[in-house]
Amino acid sequence: MKRPVSTPLVFAGVVLALAGVATAGGALQTVDATLRGAASTAPADATQQHPWEQPLRTTAIATPRAAFEPMQAPGRTRPNLLLDAERLQAARQALEAMPGLAGERLVVFHSIHFHDDGRIDIDLVDPQQPGHVDGYHYQRGQWRKGDAVNPQQFAPTISLRRSSTALANIDFDAVPRVTQALQQQRNALMRTPAQVGHVYVVIRKGGKLVWLPDEVAGDRQTVRLRYDARGNLQ
Template identity: 30%
Template sequence: MKTLSSFMITMACSFTFMGCKQITRSVEDTFIPKPDPQRVSKPAPVQQAIDSITGRAIMQMQDQLTTALSKVHVTAHRSKAVKRKDFLINTRALKKAEASLRNLPQYRGKEIFIYQSVHFYDNGSISIMLRHPENPDYVDSYEYQNGIWSAPKPEQLSVNADIDNRSVSLDEVDFTSIANITRLYNQKAAQIEGAKPTTSAYMVVWDKVVRWYPTTINGTRERYSIQFNTDGTLKDFRRD
């Protein structure tokens, strides 16, 4: 497993120029198995045990891959001018960003669906992918910088992309949750020798379930796992 993890992280960093979204789709198609419609609905005990182990392994790969790809995202955004270091804990600025997104002309009066992920950075920028307002089989990416959302950029998706299961309604996500997550993460990090405060936070959708990142705090001598509820409150914190 350690060798596989190292391979995925190395691959993500080596192919930064391909773009984080393209890397994600490629690895998903390779490593994330698709449901088998011929499978028996109630597997035998041995098969259930195999499924449990496989499921945990897949979740670990998802976490490791998501963390690696996020580092690529952060590296790309560091090249931009840093103007607002407090953006991740600025609830007023986060509310404004969400309100501006909802008021985009193409989405007025329509439900907005986030596809795959949304990334927030301490320099005041946001990267997000949304399902097309007219054709739900299409996805567009948007960038938020200097208080303004960019024009939509069409995303090329794999034929195997499971758009429905990788989407969640914006009504289920509150941008201000990022402020709670950042404060909690930084409070815990301050208590761990060698740990640093986070400069980004992000949300990933797997099987229509929202997961907030970062999920690990690395210190000089210790490593901790941290998980958050959808509203940004603390769900779990423990030493690995």
């Protein structure tokens, strides 16, 4: 026959059970509070996506701008010397004023060459040694003395005696007249006429001046030109 459980023992068991429930409830509250705290400190999107599902974030890198450089104005092209009578006369006066030539009677040997880019080439007889000839070159507004010239290398057709004349006999204003006449003929006879870039005068027997070029080869015909000593088309 079983003995009934005593009342004190039953009461003690109930107390122990209630204590266990209370302890468990506190633990659950602690866990819940911990989870709530972690959720509040985590990023908002972390609660929605796994780390491997989050979009890749990139940092923009600023590209340094190049320093601003003002645009350079294109340089001015100097006027065509062949058409600039003022510059031609200034070049002549500068030649006559050069050391060793100033105040002397200047004699030109054989030829003078004029170029559209501002160059002039001339051979002069040495005022102090009439048997010597030297080249002179004009460029960028300045004259310089060049190399010695051997007149005998052109013999017998060209000689110092028969192919020389005073600089005073040569009119530099003839250069624009020859250039314009030559260009007009090129424009008339050529479909695509080239610009005149070189004009020269040659001294022939007796000091006769011959201006060149004196020929225009057109598309359908070739024309010979003749100028007088002052560059006028005849």
